[in-house]
Amino acid sequence: MKKTIRFFIKNRILVAILLLLALSSWSTVALASANAVVVQSDSVNVRIGPGLSYANMGQVKKGDKLAILDEKNKWYQVRLSGDKIGWVASWLIDNTDVSSATNKVGIVKVPNTTVFKNADAGSNVLGTIEQSQKVTIMYQEQDWTQILYNGTAGWVKSSFIQGTQETSGSSNSSNTSDNDIKKVTVTQPNTKLRIEPDQNGRVVKTAKVGKQFDYLSKDGKWYKVRDSDGSVGYVASWVVTISGTKSAVKSAATNISEATIVIDPGHGGNDSGAESKKSTYEKNFTLAYAKAIKQELEKTGARVVLTRSGDDSKSLGERARLSSKIQADAFISLHFDSSAEDNAGSGVTTYYYNKDKDGSLADDLNSQLKNLSIGNRGTAQKDLYVLHYNSQPSVLIELGYINSKSDYKYINSANYKAEVAKDVANGLKEYFK
Numbered sequence: 001m002k003k004t005i006r007f008f009i010k011n012r013i014l015v016a017i018l019l020l021l022a023l024s025s026w027s028t029v030a031l032a033s034a035n036a037v038v039v040q041s042d043s044v045n046v047r048i049g050p051g052l053s054y055a056n057m058g059q060v061k062k063g064d065k066l067a068i069l070d071e072k073n074k075w076y077q078v079r080l081s082g083d084k085i086g087w088v089a090s091w092l093i094d095n096t097d098v099s100s101a102t103n104k105v106g107i108v109k110v111p112n113t114t115v116f117k118n119a120d121a122g123s124n125v126l127g128t129i130e131q132s133q134k135v136t137i138m139y140q141e142q143d144w145t146q147i148l149y150n151g152t153a154g155w156v157k158s159s160f161i162q163g164t165q166e167t168s169g170s171s172n173s174s175n176t177s178d179n180d181i182k183k184v185t186v187t188q189p190n191t192k193l194r195i196e197p198d199q200n201g202r203v204v205k206t207a208k209v210g211k212q213f214d215y216l217s218k219d220g221k222w223y224k225v226r227d228s229d230g231s232v233g234y235v236a237s238w239v240v241t242i243s244g245t246k247s248a249v250k251s252a253a254t255n256i257s258e259a260t261i262v263i264d265p266g267h268g269g270n271d272s273g274a275e276s277k278k279s280t281y282e283k284n285f286t287l288a289y290a291k292a293i294k295q296e297l298e299k300t301g302a303r304v305v306l307t308r309s310g311d312d313s314k315s316l317g318e319r320a321r322l323s324s325k326i327q328a329d330a331f332i333s334l335h336f337d338s339s340a341e342d343n344a345g346s347g348v349t350t351y352y353y354n355k356d357k358d359g360s361l362a363d364d365l366n367s368q369l370k371n372l373s374i375g376n377r378g379t380a381q382k383d384l385y386v387l388h389y390n391s392q393p394s395v396l397i398e399l400g401y402i403n404s405k406s407d408y409k410y411i412n413s414a415n416y417k418a419e420v421a422k423d424v425a426n427g428l429k430e431y432f433k
């Protein structure tokens with residue numbers, strides 16, 4: 001069943017996406033046009049934040065239904081059973097088959113019911129809804145109900161909505177025994193530690209995503225926890241995840257499938273790059289290689305974004321900024337070397353700029369590139385713009401000398417291109433392990 005619903009994204013995300021579209025010809029995928037999806041992959045990791053760098057809190061499996069709450073950097077924030085909230089890579093979730101059954105319709109029974117951004121009367125007000133209006137209910141907690149409001153998610157007091165069902169504590173609790181719980185990890189920004197197990201309880205402190213507390217006890221849908229400084233309070237069970245449980249899920253999904261990788265074909269447009277003896281140009285080879293690498297990487301499930309997919313001029317700043325904007329897990333710039341004198345140079349070199357940030361990416365890629373037909377010159381540190389001004393792990397690979405007769409024979413062959421694509425994919429698999 002297919003159901004069309006207005007885009008479920010925030011304006012700033014839309015702006016970021018439009019910027020990206022302007023920067024690259026990255027193909028448009030269905031934005032979270034669905035508010036509930038059914039998982040099609042065998043197994044997809046759920047993380048505590050929108051990216052591969054966040055801790056894994058479990059997995060969803062084929063057939064699982066997920067309510068999508070938000071989208072950030074192409075990751076969906078989803079609600080799982082047991083009131084947990086986590087993030088999944090949107091490209092691993094096939095949302096063509098939308099489940100509408102997970103949503104109920106409610107009727108507003110109070111005039112000018114306020115819609116809040118969060119399940120908190122102190123959060124921003126998104127607007128108001130008139131009495132008797134129908135709303136799509138996405139999720140319910142005891143006191144708060146999440147509804148679809150102007151294409152985004154908003155919260156209203158459950159007591160203001162008719163057709164609401166009180167969720168029972170037992171049906172929402174996960175299958176973990178509370179005695180096993182050791183640590184409680186915050187999964188939502190600005191999570192409040194309250195003096196009482198109640199939304200209106202005085203706030204003891206505010207915690208960031210990833211913050212861990214010691215678990216003390218459970219009180220209804222709240223956990224009593226202790227911070228390292230000794231302070232004790234309650235956090236809502238639906239904004240945290242619990243660890244130290246016997247039923248922790250072992251991840252079967254590969255990490256690379258969750259990675260966002262930027263491939264940067266060097267040069268382009270007016271900038272042809274180096275010229276071969278056959279009057280062919282570096283910019284065309286870098287693009288062809290980038291496309292081959294993209295194709296190979298996509299077999300792993302990874303999300304691959306090219307800085308250019310045609311013969312476009314892109315500034316070095318644009319290339320580096322794209323990497324930062326989409327929080328790439330790896331950025332790989334492709335080039336071909338040229339020596340001052342023809343036939344004077346040969347070999348493949350992997351450059352990094354910041355050893356701490358880029359070093360292991362360079363090592364993992366280069367150890368695979370050693371298998372290539374063209375000799376390997378190793379890794380080297382170099383102050384290159386697309387690496388220096390790149391906030392993400394990044395490398396620049398020179399895939400041989402374009403003005404060397406012996407290197408060019410390989411560079412111009414489909415075999416060598418396929419070898420490079422395989423080696424880059426293998427190097428990244430190793431890197432993301």
Ligand SMILES: [Zn+2]
Binds near residue numbers: 267273282334335336
């Ligand atoms: Zn170049």
